[in-house]
Amino acid sequence: MRKTAALPVAMVATVALLAACSGGDAEPAASESAGAGGTGTLTIWVDENRQPAVEAAAADFEAATGVTVELVQKNFEDIRADFLAQVPTGEGPDITVGAHDWLGSFIVNGVVDSVDLADADAFEAVATEAFTYDGQLYGLPYALETVAVVRNTELAPEPTPDTFDAMIEAGRASGAKLPFVINTAGTTGDAYTYYGLQTSFGAPVFEQNEDGSYTTDIGMGGEEGQAFAAWLGENGMAGTGLFSTDWTYDIAVQEFADGNAPYTIAGPWAIAAFEEAGIDVAVDPIPSAGGETAAPFVGVQGFYVSAQSENALLANDFLTNYMATPEAQTALYEADPRIPALSEVAESVAEDPIVAGFLAASQNGTPMPSIPEMADVWEYWNAAQSSIISGSAEPAAAWDKMLADLESNLG
């Protein structure tokens, strides 16, 4: 008996598995008959942090329209790949939360629909710019994040100076072990955190059009790029030792939290660790190292609509009329405190000096390029910076090799 009992169970499991492969439970059949006085269903992918806030907006939407909103909680890291894989099979959600720099690959894979915001000007310019691709808006932005100078107010009570050299001088004068610490991701290299310093030399990763959108022309070459590379080398481990490939994210956070450095460049995600360590911090824009304004990357989080959504109308209604409201955006801020993309909400939460500091830094910044080519740049860019900082490569040569590799790779 025990044997025969086990077999059908196995069968059930197998068949259930096949069902999962076929991807269609009985759901499509159910929603097809929705016309007969029933209501539609809207499927939304959210991550754990944002679920409560989206839930609140969904409840309003359900009450007003009678539509059922189904929230599927997913790991944020999995969403991009799953969305790319599932939308073409007709299985993806109607709406998903996501980061703006996924947009390029969503576009070339044809999985995302455009969005029409009645009042796009109500958002921070950098936020809508980030979700704009080739002149068209592809998502509802809701939060910004960027890196800025985080200052230990005990070691450096004065606001961060305007130039990098002056900041280092103040750092040395503070008597701390290190004048400044920055995450280099060990030997991997972290061009993201260094980008503000790079742009102050006038060497953006890609050239921008007048409307802020990125071209595929590399902007890191020429004299400006070389000047930045030379500067990295001078201050690397073979030079003044200001930068080091020994610093991973953990080490950089630890050094700052231990009070060994008065300044660091970090994002809002590191603040909790500093506060836990009992360090009083202030947030200032990144000082200029090369003379121009330091423009760090701004990452924008938002919501995308699937190109294969069968409920495009509902999805757009939900996004533009329920999620784009100050109430919903405030709820999102409270659920997951990042700088709000809706200017009105951003101003109201800017009483928090740390939020205000990052907001000010983000207003100097440029959106991280969302063109698909960007995905190919990181590896080469990180590696070149790392080899220059460690002193294992000659700056000009390493920079030129990176540009040549990118040139051949981007075609």
Added chain:
Amino acid sequence: MSTHVHPAPADPGGTVREPHARRWDGTGWGFLVKLALMAVVNAVGVGVVWAAWVQGAWGILAASLVLLVLADWAYFSKRALPMKYILPGLVFLLVFQLFSMGYTAYVAMTNYGTGHNTTRDQAVDALLIQNERRVEDAPSYPLTIVQRDGAYGFAIVDEGVVRVGSADEPLVAAPDATLDGTRVSAVPGWEVVPYATLMSDQALQQEIVDLRVPVSDDADAGSIRTREGTTGSVYRSALVWDPDAVTMTNTETGVVYSASDEGSFVAPDGTALPVGWRVGVGFDNFTRAFTDDDYSGPLLRITVWTFAFAILTVATSFLLGLLLAIVFNDPRVRGRKVLRTLFILPYAFPAFLSALLWQGMLNSNPDYGIINQLFFFDTRIPWLEDPLLAKLAIIGVNLWLSFPYWFLVCTGALQSLPDDVMEAARIDGAGRWRTWRSITMPLLLVSTAPLLISSFAFNFNNFTIIYMLTGGGPRFTDTAAVLGHTDILISMIYQISGVAGGRADFGLASALSIIIFVIIGTISALAFRRTRKLEEVL
């Protein structure tokens, strides 16, 4: 085992008693339970078939139908006794092994990857979406959906003037319309569709999303569309899809893009539209792995290193484990139990955690890296930055991780060796070394050789340690491929597949994983054949 098998007791009727699961008479519980379970199986099966029908997934429909019929036949037929035991295993083999292998082979023959992610129809949809633009500075109009003779239209309010139209009739002013606030509440000749009706009818929603109402007779002026049913704006599309000719035409430049064999729309001058679709490319991916300069050079070096890594890891950890097993198997060693427990500890930690810890400990700066601080007198040794040292570090850490396994296995094998053979050897006058070489070692290898082979196969694909310890670095400096000195084949595939966030090429990655499968399969088959010879010797 010496008792005889009793014949099945005959029931009063004289027939042979049936198994519980088939009995009708008496309580028949076995049969009822079977019936209930099979009912569940059938219900789920029919559900799957129905879902597959709705989705138009014919392959899955056919497969699940066959499986379902097979299951019913196997469990209700009297002649299918062996099948009852084999079927579940067979089904799992089919679903988990053959299906995934077949699918990998299929993907390897396509250009599936970034830019070729969908079907052609979906690519067309996406291109049309991307190229239909809101006309610059076009305002958002309050919009109401109206209906006349089953055809839908839009009524918008443009600076106080109501204008109404449908797909066939451009917008015209409707001065008699009544307004409710900013929105149209009634238009003579048209019936207003309430928002609630719209919300509850998915087919209607789709129709409204697809509806375009021309602004005027001039086609270039664009048309009104709505995205959420309450506001509309003027849009203009730059691309026109011709399903018969299978071409996309850009109305602004006049360029005609036609579908190519490579799965994208290509203009005569070679430029392609961004969204492509999946097509079969035959063995292109396989030839590319060997001929593309970016991959062929690294592929060779990485293959050599993969073999070196797998062989060295197995050899070093086996020898160290064996040595320790011999030492701690000697009754003269004191505190053997405690020492044995200590040696097994590395095996108890999850490998990926250990690898991450080692990465921190191997930091070349002695202030941060405890290895350099404690064992190398604060010297700066770039363990993870120098190609050779990084390889040594990987083999060293993997040795630390895997010798306890061999220590355990060898201890067990040594303790199970028959004493009488050893004694016989001693009586025959064999010395310690001779006994070891001719008796102990061969006997030990009989039981450990299959494990050595499977350990080799495991390490051949040991992604964890590479990814967590060095991430494949340090990078090759003489190729443009994003690969490094410590990458093994599996981490190379991971890089190429683009799962990490780069541009994906699933076709190439699948082709490479098939190549790895062939390599490992061949080696394992050959090695197992050798093992059998080992057994025949004794």
